Amino acid sequence: xxxxxxxxxxxxxxxxxxxxxxxxxxxxxxxxxxxxxxxxxxxxxxxxxxxxxxxxxxxxxxxxxxxxxxxxxxxxxxxxxxxxxxxxxxxxxxxxxxxxxxxxxxxxxxxxxxxxxxxxxxxxxxxxxxxxxxxxxxxxxxxxxxxxxxxxxxxxxxxxxxxxxxxxxxxxxxxxxxxxxxxxxxxxxxxxxxxxxxxxxxxxxxxxxxxxxxxxxxxxxxxxxxxxxxxxxxxxxxxxxxxxxxxxxxx
Amino acid sequence: xxxxxxxxxxxxxxxxxxxxxxxxxxxxxxxxxxxxxxxxxxxxxxxxxxxxxxxxxxxxxxxxxxxxxxxxxxxxxxxxxxxxxxxxxxxxxxxxxxxxxxxxxxxxxxxxxxxxxxxxxxxxxxxxxxxxxxxxxxxxxxxxxxxxxxxxxxxxxxxxxxxxxxxxxxxxxxxxxxxxxxxxxxxxxxxxxxxxxxxxxxxxxxxxxxxxxxxxxxxxxxxxxxxxxxxxxxxxxxxxxxxxxxxxxxxxxxxxxxxxxxxxxxxxxxxxxxxxxxxxxxxxxxxxxxxxxxxxxxxxxxxxxxxxxxxxxxx
Numbered sequence: 001x002x003x004x005x006x007x008x009x010x011x012x013x014x015x016x017x018x019x020x021x022x023x024x025x026x027x028x029x030x031x032x033x034x035x036x037x038x039x040x041x042x043x044x045x046x047x048x049x050x051x052x053x054x055x056x057x058x059x060x061x062x063x064x065x066x067x068x069x070x071x072x073x074x075x076x077x078x079x080x081x082x083x084x085x086x087x088x089x090x091x092x093x094x095x096x097x098x099x100x101x102x103x104x105x106x107x108x109x110x111x112x113x114x115x116x117x118x119x120x121x122x123x124x125x126x127x128x129x130x131x132x133x134x135x136x137x138x139x140x141x142x143x144x145x146x147x148x149x150x151x152x153x154x155x156x157x158x159x160x161x162x163x164x165x166x167x168x169x170x171x172x173x174x175x176x177x178x179x180x181x182x183x184x185x186x187x188x189x190x191x192x193x194x195x196x197x198x199x200x201x202x203x204x205x206x207x208x209x210x211x212x213x214x215x216x217x218x219x220x221x222x223x224x225x226x227x228x229x230x231x232x233x234x235x236x237x238x239x240x241x242x243x244x245x246x247x248x249x250x251x
Numbered sequence: 252x253x254x255x256x257x258x259x260x261x262x263x264x265x266x267x268x269x270x271x272x273x274x275x276x277x278x279x280x281x282x283x284x285x286x287x288x289x290x291x292x293x294x295x296x297x298x299x300x301x302x303x304x305x306x307x308x309x310x311x312x313x314x315x316x317x318x319x320x321x322x323x324x325x326x327x328x329x330x331x332x333x334x335x336x337x338x339x340x341x342x343x344x345x346x347x348x349x350x351x352x353x354x355x356x357x358x359x360x361x362x363x364x365x366x367x368x369x370x371x372x373x374x375x376x377x378x379x380x381x382x383x384x385x386x387x388x389x390x391x392x393x394x395x396x397x398x399x400x401x402x403x404x405x406x407x408x409x410x411x412x413x414x415x416x417x418x419x420x421x422x423x424x425x426x427x428x429x430x431x432x433x434x435x436x437x438x439x440x441x442x443x444x445x446x447x448x449x450x451x452x453x454x455x456x457x458x459x460x461x462x463x464x465x466x467x468x469x470x471x472x473x474x475x476x477x478x479x480x481x482x483x484x485x486x487x488x489x490x491x492x493x494x495x496x497x498x499x500x501x502x503x504x505x506x507x508x509x510x511x512x513x514x515x516x517x518x519x520x521x522x523x524x525x526x527x528x529x530x531x532x533x534x535x536x537x538x539x540x541x542x543x544x545x546x547x548x549x550x551x552x553x554x555x556x557x558x559x560x561x562x563x564x565x566x
Contacts, residue, residue: 052452078454090452092445103442106435107454113463114435122435165453 313374321476347473381488507553
């Protein structure tokens with residue numbers, strides 16, 4: 001099975017006069033962690049959105065797990081094993097942390113046309129949700145209303161919801177955005193533990209995080225991939241340094 | 252929040268409603284039987300709207316359409332000599348549910364202001380269709396040929412029997428509603444309101460659940476319409492007028508969105524206010540308006556949030 005888990009060909013997306021994605025080709029092998037870096041406005045989030053199904057590309061194809069998923073909406077892609085986290089924290093704020101994760105479990109446990117039994121009484125939803133909450137380090141916060149969790153905890157919760165869908169590929173859009181050093185450190189540890197077990201596509205600004213996690217790095221500038229390679233190669237690539245890394249990574 | 256406290260308020264509310272005929276009888280004020288029966292019928296309509304508006308965040312400004320369809324489903328068969336409630340009421344629910352399916356299938360593809368306007372447009376369309384059907388009374392409406400017949404000792408012509416039948420239906424609705432909003436289905440509906448993009452990202456194709464909730468709410472409101480026709484013993488297209496849809500929304504907001512029992516209190520508050528204020532002045536809405544503004548500004552959870560322990564929040 002030489003086919004990559006995710007294969008993107010000639011992806012294009014234009015918003016009016018702005019070309020956000022300009023012929024992107026990407027391949028991600030099963031078990032790999034690919035980081036996508038690039039300056040602000042390079043089209044990273046738009047790219048993630050097209051991979052997850054939230055944004056419709058104008059042209060190009062996205063193949064995932066051997067099938068063309070280009071035309072599938074987000075919910076259908078989730079069932080094929082694609083999970084995403086959002087750059088701007090996206091959770092069910094009025095639900096407790098456990099309810100958030102249990103709903104993600106529910107989404108993958110048959111249909112939800114069940115009208116009588118309390119979902120909070122269903123062990124088949126609650127137990128897996130508790131296990132996953134513990135996995136991301138939120139076991140002590142299960143009954144806290146999600147909107148009142150600390151920012152870093154909300155980001156952990158997002159990861160937990162993604163994991164609850166039993167994904168083959170995790171799309172992570174700036175998982176440490178807005179975090180303090182401690183929180184950021186904890187998140188990197190969490191993501192390290194997921195590496196290998198899940199295939200990961202990561203968009204991130206923080207170069208320490210990228211170099212800590214990525215097997216390969218693709219550099220996106222003005223909607224184009226200008227370089228792809230091992231972290232060391234990218235670190236030394238002259239064009240990349242000029243376009244992006246310059247001040248951020250010393251030597 | 253705190254479902255146990257909410258259950259308590261529900262029980263107290265239902266117990267108070269059950270006591271109304273007794274008190275009205277002792278006070279020689281049979282009129283109150285009529286008024287509170289009307290309140291309960293609108294409470295059923297308001298609770299049905301709460302499921303999509305309060306829990307699902309779908310602001311339908313056309314909910315009175317189902318009230319009208321339910322009323323026609325009683326009055327038109329009655330005109331042709333069919334009086335059985337066992338035929339009329341299921342017909343009312345089926346036709347309202349079907350209408351909700353068609354209206355929802357179109358309008359739920361939009362959101363926000365567009366959704367409000369499209370649901371309003373559909374309801375007004377039905378209103379004008381009602382006006383134009385002369386054999387069914389047209390603009391003037393028509394007298395109900397006779398109240399629905401449940402059979403046995405359940406004679407709706409007896410004001411007390413009718414009252415307790417409506418109360419039983421309202422109680423059943425609150426009980427079933429409480430289960431539904433906590434079950435998997437209700438969890439998805441609440442998640443639609445909370446964060447629909449997130450819901451889709453975790454793999455729930457939300458449209459079908461929204462549509463199902465829309466149909467359920469429409470069908471239940473159709474039952475309220477069937478009861479309303481029996482209450483007024485008169486059929487008029489004005490049951491479907493958009494101001495009526497507005498009244499039902501006001502009941503939900505006044506009582507507290509996403510609480511089920513709140514809209515019952517809201518229906519009581521609005522109709523009692525109407526009753527009291529309209530005795531003073533024909534311009535009673537001038538007083539009602541500012542009152543509503545105060546509720547929205549200072550008691551956003553509605554009346555039920557003023558009562559201890561019955562917030563709109565789910566915890």
